[in-house]
Amino acid sequence: MLYVVLVLVAIGFIAYFIEILALASLVKQKLSFSFTEGVSIIKPLKGIDDNLFSNLESFCSLDYPKYELIFCLSSCTDPAYKVAKKIKDKYKDCDISIVIDDTSVGLNPKINNMFKAYMNSKYDFVIISDSNVIVDKNYIQQTAKYLKNNEVSVVTNLVRGKGALTFGSLLENLQLNTFVVCGMAFLNTKTNIPCVIGKSILFRKKDLEESGGFWHLKDYLAEDFMIGKLATDKNKKVAISNYFVDNVNEFWDTKKFLNRHTRWAKMRYKIGRFYYLSELLSNPVFLALVGFIISGFSKDFLYLFVGSAIFKAMLDYYTGYLVSSDIKSIYYFFSPIKDIIIGFIWFVPFFNTKVYWRGKKYLMGKNTLLIESK
Structure with missing residues (x-):
């Protein structure tokens, strides 16, 4: 059984290494286009996200000639x-x-x-940006440059977790700066x-309208995925920008991370079940832990688990280097703990x-189509 688990762990590391290479290639990519x-x-x-004022403020002085900024809320009693x-x-x-x-x-x-x-937006090009991200002055131009390819209809950005001050925030940022960012780079x-x-x-607003419009998104939880899917269904392309938007997570508790x-x-499972199954194979630390437990906590499997945890922490540190993460080096030793938690959540x-x-x-339902439950 040791050899079986060893092979599975090796497959996990190979899969992760391939994703890291995809990220490294994307980060080094140079593309210019005046949009x-x-x-x-x-x-x-x-509600009030971490760092909300500064997050919103960063969008007010972008180095771009013509844009509007629309804040939308359901009620004026919302503290935001x-x-x-x-x-x-x-x-x-x-x-x-x-x-x-x-x-x-x-x-x-x-x-x-x-x-x-x-519906009230002025321009044919629309950016949807969550309130918990912060950007610099080059945000629009560095994102829009991928529209140089006329077949590109949707551009998304690499996401980098920033500002962790609690253990829950650290777990969140470790997940964003490893699994999420590498997965985005590889898939796209x-x-x-x-x-x-x-x-x-x-x-492009007109591309979305040709696919059913914003109205088509109203009953899907993963409206972001559906924007990309509607584009590819019309033989348009989705591009990923190597410009990082910083997702500020400062005071998360562990419960929020788990939720x-x-x-x-659940969303990824409903979007692509086959690909979701493959996620478990890309978590070598959890696979090594399962092997250790099944073996009856044998010494050989303990060595495999500890070795896998240390090696994974090293790879995550390198990934953090690629994305210019603000996570301190010592905190990458918490990355295997995060992987174990994610393994059980899977x-x-x-x-x-x-x-x-x-x-x-x-x-x-399929593709995260929502059905209200009592």
């Missing part, structure tokens, strides 16, 4: 409204609007939040599977596909 079309940036707001209002008052020269609308067009609360903002550059993440999505990744696991969708999101309970 000057008007862009509408939609920022859905719900006061932050948005302060930003608007401070940056009077920036084209900022605040849209408040509690209309429910579907089961996805985020789409409900953004729907009126999207080496396969035909679009991996679009809602932290940052740029798309997010349990939900994400099994959840086989027993429960209900999701709790923004105060509501849903069942999920």
